[in-house]
Amino acid sequence: MRLGLYPGCSLLGSSREYAESLRAVAAQLGIEWQDVPDWNCCGASAAHSLNHDLALALPARILAQAEKAGIEELAVPCSACYSRLAITRHELLADEKLRRKIAGIIEMDLECKPKVLNVLEVLTRFTAGGLSDKVRQPFKRKVACYYGCYLVRPHKVLKFDRVEDPQSMDEIMKAVGADPIDWAYKTECCGAGFSVSRTDLVAKLSGKIVDDAVRRGAEAIVVACPMCHVNLDLRRGAIEKHKGRQYSIPVLYISQVVGLALGLDDQALGMHRHIVPVVFSEPREAGCCCAGHGEAAAPVGATEDEH
Amino acid sequence: MSRIGVFVCHCGENIGATVDCAAVAKSCGDLPGVVVSTDYKYMCSDPGQNMIKEAIRDQKLTGVVVAACSPRMHEPTFRRACAEAGLNPFLCEMANLREHCSWVHERTPETTDKAIDLVRVMAEKVRRNRPLYPIKVPVTKTALVLGGGIAGIQAALDIANAGHKVVMVEREPSIGGHMAQLSETFPTLDCSQCILTPRMVEAARHPNITLYTYSELESVEGFIGNFKVRIRKKARSVDEKLCTGCGLCTQKCPNKRIPCEFNAQLGLRSAIYVPFPQAVPNKPVIDRERCTFFLKGKCKVCEKVCPTKAIRYDQQDEIVEHDIGAIVAATGYEVKGTDFFPEYGYGKYKDVITGLQFERLASASGPTQGVMKRPSDGKTPETVVFIACAGSRDPAKGIDYCSKICCMYTAKHAMLYKHKVHSGKAYVFYMDIRAGGKMYEEFVRRAIEEDGVKYVRGRVARIYEEDGQLIVKGADTLLGGEPLEIKADMVVLASAMVASPGAEQLAQTLKVSYDPYYFLSEAHPKLKPVETNTAGIMVAGACQAPKDIPESVAQASAAAAKVAGLFSQSELSREPIIAVVNRSAPPLFSTCVGCFLCESACPYKAIEREEIRGRDGQLIKTVAKINAGVCQGCGTCVALCRSKSIDLQGYTNDQVFAEVMAL
Numbered sequence: 023m024r025l026g027l028y029p030g031c032s033l034l035g036s037s038r039e040y041a042e043s044l045r046a047v048a049a050q051l052g053i054e055w056q057d058v059p060d061w062n063c064c065g066a067s068a069a070h071s072l073n074h075d076l077a078l079a080l081p082a083r084i085l086a087q088a089e090k091a092g093i094e095e096l097a098v099p100c101s102a103c104y105s106r107l108a109i110t111r112h113e114l115l116a117d118e119k120l121r122r123k124i125a126g127i128i129e130m131d132l133e134c135k136p137k138v139l140n141v142l143e144v145l146t147r148f149t150a151g152g153l154s155d156k157v158r159q160p161f162k163r164k165v166a167c168y169y170g171c172y173l174v175r176p177h178k179v180l181k182f183d184r185v186e187d188p189q190s191m192d193e194i195m196k197a198v199g200a201d202p203i204d205w206a207y208k209t210e211c212c213g214a215g216f217s218v219s220r221t222d223l224v225a226k227l228s229g230k231i232v233d234d235a236v237r238r239g240a241e242a243i244v245v246a247c248p249m250c251h252v253n254l255d256l257r258r259g260a261i262e263k264h265k266g267r268q269y270s271i272p273v274l275y276i277s278q279v280v281g282l283a284l285g286l287d288d289q290a291l292g293m294h295r296h297i298v299p300v301v302f303s304e305p306r307e308a309g310c311c312c313a314g315h316g317e318a319a320a321p322v323g324a325t326e327d328e329h
Numbered sequence: 330m331s332r333i334g335v336f337v338c339h340c341g342e343n344i345g346a347t348v349d350c351a352a353v354a355k356s357c358g359d360l361p362g363v364v365v366s367t368d369y370k371y372m373c374s375d376p377g378q379n380m381i382k383e384a385i386r387d388q389k390l391t392g393v394v395v396a397a398c399s400p401r402m403h404e405p406t407f408r409r410a411c412a413e414a415g416l417n418p419f420l421c422e423m424a425n426l427r428e429h430c431s432w433v434h435e436r437t438p439e440t441t442d443k444a445i446d447l448v449r450v451m452a453e454k455v456r457r458n459r460p461l462y463p464i465k466v467p468v469t470k471t472a473l474v475l476g477g478g479i480a481g482i483q484a485a486l487d488i489a490n491a492g493h494k495v496v497m498v499e500r501e502p503s504i505g506g507h508m509a510q511l512s513e514t515f516p517t518l519d520c521s522q523c524i525l526t527p528r529m530v531e532a533a534r535h536p537n538i539t540l541y542t543y544s545e546l547e548s549v550e551g552f553i554g555n556f557k558v559r560i561r562k563k564a565r566s567v568d569e570k571l572c573t574g575c576g577l578c579t580q581k582c583p584n585k586r587i588p589c590e591f592n593a594q595l596g597l598r599s600a601i602y603v604p605f606p607q608a609v610p611n612k613p614v615i616d617r618e619r620c621t622f623f624l625k626g627k628c629k630v631c632e633k634v635c636p637t638k639a640i641r642y643d644q645q646d647e648i649v650e651h652d653i654g655a656i657v658a659a660t661g662y663e664v665k666g667t668d669f670f671p672e673y674g675y676g677k678y679k680d681v682i683t684g685l686q687f688e689r690l691a692s693a694s695g696p697t698q699g700v701m702k703r704p705s706d707g708k709t710p711e712t713v714v715f716i717a718c719a720g721s722r723d724p725a726k727g728i729d730y731c732s733k734i735c736c737m738y739t740a741k742h743a744m745l746y747k748h749k750v751h752s753g754k755a756y757v758f759y760m761d762i763r764a765g766g767k768m769y770e771e772f773v774r775r776a777i778e779e780d781g782v783k784y785v786r787g788r789v790a791r792i793y794e795e796d797g798q799l800i801v802k803g804a805d806t807l808l809g810g811e812p813l814e815i816k817a818d819m820v821v822l823a824s825a826m827v828a829s830p831g832a833e834q835l836a837q838t839l840k841v842s843y844d845p846y847y848f849l850s851e852a853h854p855k856l857k858p859v860e861t862n863t864a865g866i867m868v869a870g871a872c873q874a875p876k877d878i879p880e881s882v883a884q885a886s887a888a889a890a891k892v893a894g895l896f897s898q899s900e901l902s903r904e905p906i907i908a909v910v911n912r913s914a915p916p917l918f919s920t921c922v923g924c925f926l927c928e929s930a931c932p933y934k935a936i937e938r939e940e941i942r943g944r945d946g947q948l949i950k951t952v953a954k955i956n957a958g959v960c961q962g963c964g965t966c967v968a969l970c971r972s973k974s975i976d977l978q979g980y981t982n983d984q985v986f987a988e989v990m991a992l
Contacts, residue, residue: 177725185725186791187671206793206800 025144026093026136027055028084030064030103032248036256037100039292040248043277044099044141046290050156050281051148058088058096066102067215078120079127081110085138086130096136097144099277101172101247102214105180108138112179140173141246141276142190143182149197158285160199163302165279166240167191167202168231169209170250185209191276195244198283205238207231212253221257225264228253232261232269241302243273251275255297272300331362331456334390335448336381338372338397340427345370347431349441353396357448362456364388373403381407382414390416392455396424396448417460419905419979424451446992453991457984463902464957468554469654470896471496475546475835478506479525479878480870480885481659482532487889488657489537493896496651497532498560499542501590503608504529506661510591510685512692512699514878515741516772522607522694529609543614547648549656549838550933552961553865554901556653564644566601566615571639574611578631578640579603587619589696593686595704596696601631605694615642655865655892658849659885660835662871665720665728665824673719673792673822679705680799681792681820684738691745701749703819706797710753710818713746714801715739716789717759720825728825730846733875735823736763740773742821743782755782756815758789758803766879785813792820826875841866848874859888867891906979907960908935908967910953921952921974927966928953935959936966 033041048055065080084107088096098104111134114121125132169188177185188209192202212231213224232254235243245251254261255273262268273296281291293300335357339345350368358366365384369377372395384390393416395407400423408418424447434440470493474485477499485495497504509529511521533540547559582599589598591605598604600620603613621628622642632640664685668676680703682690689695690702703710717739721732736759743755762784764770776782787810789803801815828847836843841861842850849868852860859867867888870881895901912919918941928936939954953975955966964977976982 184671187675206791206795210791 026096037248039295042292105172163241166235225260335366337368378410385414393421398427419461476659477504483885491893659869719822732826740776906962
């Protein structure tokens with residue numbers, strides 16, 4: 023299966039492990055990534071609160087580039103990028119005048135042809151029919167599937183999964199042998215872009231997420247968004263300070279969990295790049311792939327605290 | 330030679346602002362056969378109608394085209410005006426300049442051109458119109474009332490008291506409907522059962538009312554005044570004539586762990602059961618899907634204990650037929666269950682309940698005898714959150730409308746809770762408070778001011794369970810959108826009122842239209858609120874739209890008045906828009922060749938066979954004949970007739986071809 027890929031800035035920086043694991047998993051599943059040539063920033067978190075034209079023009083250029091490269095379906099792993107691209111496509115397809123205006127701004131042909139897919143949609147294509155023949159080491163752990171706010175909202179635009187209680191990640195997790203728990207913070211806000219300017223708020227919001235996952239017995243939190251990962255993983259120190267207790271629960275990208283189940287090694291999946299070490303309190307029955315990591319479950323706090 | 334009058338209506342701004350009506354009138358004056366063509370602001374008004382009448386008399390018109398709104402709106406008005414002026418009403422036609430032109434186009438010269446085309450088409454038709462005369466049909470003076478809730482009971486009693494027979498059908502084992510489940514009613518807090526149960530008894534005992542409970546409407550045929558209905562009496566498994574309602578069977582039934590429908594799943598009942606102690610009739614039914622005997626072939630405890638030997642395991646469903654003159658649909662509503670709300674735990678939290686369940690908790694006849702206990706562990710809830718507009722007014726939930734009664738019953742619930750648990754805290758999350766009604770606003774103020782219910786304007790985003798309590802996350806949008814978290818012991822959802830299950834099928838059986846939410850449609854939202862588009866079928870109560878008890882009762886009485894009005898006539902006249910098989914002089918007699926393709930195609934079974942015999946009594950040929958009383962004028966037979974021997978009066982092939990050719 024040949025799919026376009028828009029990595030976005032996070033996948034080259036703070037979430038390199040997301041990109042690494044996605045590429046590793048893709049190779050196993052037979053996905054051939056075609057990167058959008060000469061891509062640019064999607065404008066997430068800043069542009070749409072400042073300038074509507076800019077907020078549309080940035081993703082529109084990405085769509086136009088993908089279109090020019092002949093990409094029919096464009097996978098967008100980062101939830102924020104996905105939201106911006108999907109919303110832009112939706113708005114431009116609904117308003118011919120606006121589409122012409124934006125095409126004029128970016129000075130490109132713009133038909134908005136490429137369909138925008140999130141990572142869950144891509145993976146579901148493989149897991150829906152059963153992945154058992156490829157799963158070598160079922161990820162037999164209790165996982166808290168954390169969707170965050172962007173993946174399923176707004177429903178009117180994305181038309182993807184149940185808004186309040188999404189199930190697609192849970193289904194993928196079941197397909198690789200994991201046991202998704204029922205918990206309260208599936209789609210609650212992690213604090214997102216406030217990670218930098220209001221770390222105290224992020225600590226409070228993300229703290230609730232981590233706390234509920236731990237309290238309900240999850241062994242790992244699974245995410246599909248670099249921003250969520252930053253707040254739950256990189257900001258763990260701030261969370262612990264806020265909550266006054268320590269949490270050792272690791273935060274994994276969905277592609278990493280799938281990769282582990284497919285039998286890929288930790289290095290290829292970028293497991294070593296997390297701030298909170300990927301260590302599980304109870305060993306899995308069959309050869310734990312994370313044994314290479316230090317035994318100490320004590321979390322490494324975020325060193326560069328606030329600002 | 331035709332002498333046609335064209336009358337172009339502005340419909341105020343509706344047509345006049347988009348179509349150049351004067352130009353239409355001027356242009357149409359040149360059409361062949363047209364002798365008068367004029368325009369006027371409101372043709373349907375008295376002066377407008379007088380213009381038409383005068384033109385008919387003065388110009389000796391042989392046909393009239395009124396270019397105005399949809400014929401559904403005012404065709405009867407203008408046809409009546411023509412009749413008053415001595416013109417056969419079927420020589421008057423309407424060109425629809427409003428719905429088919431001005432409402433759907435911009436103001437451009439092309440729009441006016443289209444209006445002219447529409448008038449020309451109708452002028453061509455009118456030139457070919459022939460006088461037609463209404464068909465007289467008798468009226469069966471028996472009404473069918475579907476549904477035994479408060480609306481159905483009221484309609485049945487009113488019709489019966491007017492001296493007419495009523496057949497009442499209720500699908501549950503008892504009449505009473507949702508009102509029987511309610512604890513106390515707003516705004517007076519009088520006990521629901523105390524005001525309802527005497528009515529139930531009155532309906533059951535009324536000499537003019539035949540009551541079928543545990544029965545459903547199977548089919549409806551015919552038309553106003555002459556319906557034929559079939560009713561399925563579901564097998565009760567109990568001989569109603571022998572049963573005395575002693576209750577021994579329900580006491581001794583070993584299977585007592587079935588969620589009780591009457592208690593909104595909060596209590597349990599036995600497999601042979603009477604829905605509630607005050608049920609009418611007070612005769613049990615066996616729930617065959619749960620009865621041990623029907624499932625496993627063993628038990629028969631009820632048969633052993635029954636002192637009158639009334640149990641009938643082998644009873645079959647029975648179909649009864651009735652001739653009916655008018656039908657009142659009063660089939661009520663349902664409330665969305667808690668499983669409809671994923672954000673509120675989609676039914677997995679026991680202490681998140683619906684408003685209807687709260688009614689049962691607060692009711693003296695409920696599972697807790699009216700003592701406030703929460704379902705999960707029976708503790709007295711110290712903090713209760715009431716959520717108004719749960720599902721209603723929420724396009725994301727697919728329910729755009731306001732359920733109308735929730736503001737009031739939520740205030741009532743909070744009040745009843747405070748009356749029962751004095752130390753308790755009651756919160757109400759609301760969007761707006763809609764308390765329009767006599768003494769309604771005062772009632773809500775009383776809840777807030779006297780009973781100290783805390784009203785929070787905002788919506789609840791999520792509920793989850795933590796340590797045996799429900800965490801309710803919401804926002805107080807009046808205080809700067811501050812997020813709010815309340816630890817509650819119980820949450821009551823004022824969940825949306827929706828059409829009762831099977832409403833769509835019922836509408837199709839009755840052939841009445843319904844809205845996207847499966848509420849039955851009234852004929853006109855303001856002026857015909859109880860009639861439907863199908864003559865002889867009325868609506869009453871919440872099957873038409875969400876409404877409270879006073880409104881349901883008012884509408885039921887209105888429907889009864891319509892039925893009584895209909896029954897005051899000895900015969901009705903029907904429009905003569907029916908199919909006819911042509912007849913001609915001998916030796917042909919008719920072009921019908923007797924293939925009877927029409928017979929199998931007719932959905933109303935209106936085609937009969939007629940033998941044409943010579944003077945010597947010898948059979949010449951057998952041709953199709955249409956029963957004027959049964960034909961609905963659908964035209965299927967016309968389309969199928971291979972020898973073109975059938976035509977639809979008022980819409981003949983000749984007329985329709987002329988219309989098309991005029992374009």
